Amino acid sequence: MSEPDDPLAPWTDRLLRLGDGVPPEAARSFVHDLYAQAQTDIDKERAEAEFEREE
Known part of the structure; x- marks a missing residue:
């Protein structure tokens, strides 16, 4: 269903198991x-945060 380096796959699988x-x-x-x-x-x-650091 997903590619090995897909960052969403583990979370999708967890959701499907729930x-x-x-x-x-x-x-x-x-x-x-x-x-x-x-x-x-x-x-x-x-x-x-970057804006705050620059001020």
Whole structure:
């Protein structure tokens, strides 16, 4: 289902083991969206920290 170096695969697999009847595509989409939002939040925090250091 996933490539060996896929960072989302372990989390998708964990999610699928937690709930019966969750379609693999839905689990992968959820994990992808969560990962993307987390990256956006981290990037925002880094930018704010960099701005604070420059002031």
